[in-house]
Amino acid sequence: MFFFKPLPGVDYRPPKLTRGADWVIRYYVKDPNTGQLRRIRIKVNHIKPERERVRVAREIMAAITERLALGWNPLRDATAPRSTVSVFEAYDAFLAVKRKEAEGQSVASYRSFINVFSDWLKKNGFAQPRPVACVSRETAVAFMDHLDSRDDVSPRTWNNYLSFLLTLHTWLIEHGYIAVNPFEGIRRKPRRLLAKKRRLLTADELGRLLEYLRAENPEYLAVCLLCYCCFMRPKEIALLRCGDVNLDRQLVFVSGEVAKNDRDSVRTIPDAAMPDLRRLNLSRPDWFLFGRNAGRGDDFRPGAQGVNQRKFEAFWSAHVRPALGFPEEVQLYSLKDTGITNMASAGIPINLVRQQADHSNVAITSIYLGLRRAEAVPELRGAQILPK
Numbered sequence: 001m002f003f004f005k006p007l008p009g010v011d012y013r014p015p016k017l018t019r020g021a022d023w024v025i026r027y028y029v030k031d032p033n034t035g036q037l038r039r040i041r042i043k044v045n046h047i048k049p050e051r052e053r054v055r056v057a058r059e060i061m062a063a064i065t066e067r068l069a070l071g072w073n074p075l076r077d078a079t080a081p082r083s084t085v086s087v088f089e090a091y092d093a094f095l096a097v098k099r100k101e102a103e104g105q106s107v108a109s110y111r112s113f114i115n116v117f118s119d120w121l122k123k124n125g126f127a128q129p130r131p132v133a134c135v136s137r138e139t140a141v142a143f144m145d146h147l148d149s150r151d152d153v154s155p156r157t158w159n160n161y162l163s164f165l166l167t168l169h170t171w172l173i174e175h176g177y178i179a180v181n182p183f184e185g186i187r188r189k190p191r192r193l194l195a196k197k198r199r200l201l202t203a204d205e206l207g208r209l210l211e212y213l214r215a216e217n218p219e220y221l222a223v224c225l226l227c228y229c230c231f232m233r234p235k236e237i238a239l240l241r242c243g244d245v246n247l248d249r250q251l252v253f254v255s256g257e258v259a260k261n262d263r264d265s266v267r268t269i270p271d272a273a274m275p276d277l278r279r280l281n282l283s284r285p286d287w288f289l290f291g292r293n294a295g296r297g298d299d300f301r302p303g304a305q306g307v308n309q310r311k312f313e314a315f316w317s318a319h320v321r322p323a324l325g326f327p328e329e330v331q332l333y334s335l336k337d338t339g340i341t342n343m344a345s346a347g348i349p350i351n352l353v354r355q356q357a358d359h360s361n362v363a364i365t366s367i368y369l370g371l372r373r374a375e376a377v378p379e380l381r382g383a384q385i386l387p388k
Contacts, residue, residue, distance in 0.1 A: 006134075012068045013037065015061040017044075025057060027064055032076045032179040040074060071134040080179040083133035088118060090132040090177045094168055103257065108308060113164045120146060132177050140165070140182040155189040162186060198331045200338040208324055210276075218279045219300035220320075223290065223312055225276055226252065228335040230267035231357040238309040242302055243285030247278060254358070265358045 006012055015027035023044045028037040042060065047053040076083055082090070091114050099107050118126075120143055126134075147153045147161055162183065169181040201209070206228075213221035226232045226240075230252055239258040246253070250269040256262045269277060280289070281302055291303015298315065300307065316332040336357075344353050354361070 006068065006071055008069075012073070014068065015064045017057050017061065023053060023057065025060060025064075027061075027068070029068070029073045029075055032073070038075060071131050073133065076133060076179045080133065080173070080176050082175070082177045083179070084131045085177060086129040087121065087126060087132040087135055088129065090172055091118065091168070093175070093177075094171055097171075110164065110168075113161060114168070116161075117143060117165065132172065133179075135169075135178070135182050137182045137185075140186065144183075144186055159188045162188060197329055198334045198337070199329045200341055201330055201334055205324070205326065205330065206338065209320070212320070212324055214276065216323075217298060217300070218276065219290065220298075220312075220315060221276055222280055223300065224332070224335055225273045226267075227332065228339040229270050229273045231336050231339055232267060233336070234309040234312045234332065238288075238290060238307050238312065240289040241285065242280075242282040242287050242289050245277070245280070245282055245289060247274065247282070250274065259358065263358070267356055267358075 008014060011030050013028035015025050018024050018026065025042040025044060026039055028039050030036070031038040044053055044057050044060070047056050072084065085093075095107065095111060095114065098110055102110070121135075121139075124139075124142070144158070144162065147158050153161075165183045166181065169178060169183055172178045173181060209224065210221070213224060223234075223237055226237050227234070232252070232254065236254055236258050240252070240254075244253045244255070245251075247269070250271075252267040252269060254265045254267065256264045259265060282289075284302060287302045287304055288306035289302055290300045290307045292305040292307050293299040293301060293303050298319065300311075300315075313332055320326070320332075321328075321330065340353060340357055343356070344350060
């Protein structure tokens with residue numbers, strides 16, 4: 001299926017020559033502001049003699065017809081002077097700018113979204129370079145429908161794609177590549193479909209996890225402990241450097257540059273986690289605590305290049321969960337939820353739990369604890385409201 005090709009009679013009308021007092025080439029293109037076809041006129045009276053005028057007019061009409069069929073629109077180009085740039089060149093321009101503005105993990109996410117969209121475009125009419133203006137509303141809807149049909153794309157991920165593609169094409173509008181955003185008006189998935197499908201680990205599951213990773217992968221065990229004991233997010237863990245971990249003082253420093261809330265913070269390492277974390281090699285303070293290491297799925301040793309946070313989740317899904325028989329609801333991020341809940345249940349004051357979790361206020365911490373620690377109200381439990 002091809003989505004780039006404009007439809008004659010819908011997106012444009014081919015040029016025609018009318019002869020009379022004025023010789024005029026007339027053709028119609030869709031006005032990007034109104035969506036209605038608008039007439040464009042080109043006078044050719046000045047060309048002499050008449051035979052030459054006919055020849056030149058035919059050449060002009062042939063060139064216009066060819067360009068219209070490829071998606072050219074002079075009305076759109078007036079507001080989007082770069083609209084004839086290849087779609088993939090335009091996306092590369094976006095990434096080039098973001099590499100200077102955004103952090104590495106964000107740029108990696110942008111590139112991933114663009115790669116998926118670009119691969120789909122190449123299979124649906126964009127195998128040959130097409131102007132960026134050819135990405136139409138129809139193209140956008142068809143791509144989002146394609147994502148909807150994939151079992152591996154959750155409603156939350158679908159919304160993430162939509163948010164990014166809206167942002168990308170808004171940037172293209174601001175920089176003169178397109179006149180309208182093809183993804184504008186596509187509705188996000190409703191909140192009821194976005195509920196987090198994860199649960200806490202039981203004490204037995206947590207014990208089996210620690211035992212398994214101590215034997216199989218001490219570095220990945222450290223990832224899990226930082227999540228469970230220090231309430232760190234996978235992205236924050238992926239960007240840690242060896243020098244950020246001070247085992248003598250039992251502290252982990254989290255820079256505001258990598259933290260979700262843009263604030264510097266420190267996390268306390270509990271005594272119980274120290275023996276396992278002491279197994280880490282921290283001899284290169286400037287290296288990432290968890291390195292890329294040629295992309296191997298089971299190697300999380302320190303390295304000059306940091307691991308992508310997605311590798312943490314991938315290893316959990318491909319190795320940890322199957323090995324331990326955990327259900328899908330038990331996810332890597334479940335460790336953070338479990339750690340917050342267990343620490344509060346152990347009698348640690350909620351303000352200290354909030355500090356360790358780096359929440360902006362206690363109310364956020366309470367969300368993690370509230371329903372999971374709720375108890376039945378004795379007065380309501382004993383209410384006699386049913387007939388005997």
